[in-house]
Amino acid sequence: MATQDDRLQALRDINELAAFNRWANFEVVQADAQGVVLSIAWREEFGQYAGFLHAGMTAALIDTACGFAAVAATGSRVLAAHLSVNFLRPATGKRFIARARVVKPGRAQVFSSCELFAETDQGEKLVATGETLLAVPAEAAQAGG
Amino acid sequence: MATQDDRLQALRDINELAAFNRWANFEVVQADAQGVVLSIAWREEFGQYAGFLHAGMTAALIDTACGFAAVAATGSRVLAAHLSVNFLRPATGKRFIARARVVKPGRAQVFSSCELFAETDQGEKLVATGETLLAVPAEAAQAGG
């Protein structure tokens, strides 16, 4: 059985493998059976035309945090099949924090959900929510991970 | 009434304003009342852990193309409220092409949908589909643009 530290390290290793995550400097802050916390510091390159966080960055954070939560909970490799994002308010902040958890694990499918917060001078603000449906490849499920 | 060339130029101007789009080198290839075509050349920085196009990049292309299609069709500023992405197959290719169209324009809301293709040695392959629900801000709707 994986310890919490193993889990965190395993996700950090996966995170390091992804060139996009390295470019954006995604940080895996926390990982346990309850969920995963992912964080980035704002950079100008992340902006859309009005200077808010780009929808693609919002989606990247939510998708990654949801996927990592699925890996942490199931120990399996997973592939996102569907992603849904709600943009609640314009996303501005010095830092963004994605908190994801598994809603329902399964042998073939995992449902995860995520809240994305902006760190502002007035504290944390919920700026987006999202969810993913992840497929567990048949070979991964059979191999127990 | 905007000509097709005006539309294309207007979208290219918006595209230039977005720091993320400049970083990723999004190109607005085509824009008319029927829809919008957006394209990027593959770069290693776009990759997830296995080297496929990152879900965040897939989402960024679909969200941007859907939003541009809404702007081209309505002439209004719009804000994405909801984004949905289906990941049909692992996305690899030398270039990615997003083709978006407006499904239903409206005074307050616009529904757009998009197909994302990978350009490979075997031709174009559909790798993802997606859709966005965009809000037209009240002041934009009242000003007719």
Add this chain to the structure above:
Amino acid sequence: MATQDDRLQALRDINELAAFNRWANFEVVQADAQGVVLSIAWREEFGQYAGFLHAGMTAALIDTACGFAAVAATGSRVLAAHLSVNFLRPATGKRFIARARVVKPGRAQVFSSCELFAETDQGEKLVATGETLLAVPAEAAQAGG
């Protein structure tokens, strides 16, 4: 300012206006600023081909509970623009309970989310989750509800 009892009664009145809700015998169990609880007793007519709760019934409960939560929180008329449903496990039970809350109210748009539970001999089981994006018609928003 509406009291909690006013809110509950107002939703029960809307519920009574809907022929589908009367047919299915939707019951508005609870309604306050925190959310809405909607419930139905199982009937054979609600079944899909294997005898589980039909996806349409699952969607009807989630959509209705989300809409009622939006009405309870904002006091405005609302129209569902987008609905998303996750089917977590086959839905069987003697009774189904939908618990919805508003994630983000707004002048033009309201985001609601919902959990659907089946009441079984082993207690309550989460069988589906869902969310809706609701539009507040311009005239309703201007009239303050």
Add this chain to the structure above:
Amino acid sequence: MATQDDRLQALRDINELAAFNRWANFEVVQADAQGVVLSIAWREEFGQYAGFLHAGMTAALIDTACGFAAVAATGSRVLAAHLSVNFLRPATGKRFIARARVVKPGRAQVFSSCELFAETDQGEKLVATGETLLAVPAEAAQAGG
């Protein structure tokens, strides 16, 4: 290999097994490798509070048509995992026609999409679009059906 008539009959048999579909009188009008057409005649019981087609009925039609398209295309049993519905305009009409097709078949997952039209005195009107992600149970996939 199934003929087109076999396919249509197989779906009509499944349709007859579902108590909800019998209650609503869903008719499988057409079924081939290109897609499925499902239809219902309006009844007052289908209405929401303002007399339009209830969101649950819209979802039921889209979910069922998408599922039938998946069965017709793959020959496998399938289970809806995720459903997404866009409500484009208030749905009123004498009859509603759901046209669904498979966007991407797969061994473990099938992506379907659907357009829902209302038959009015002014002809057909697109009132909703939707899509489902369906899971193919492992045993069904292995048995080739």
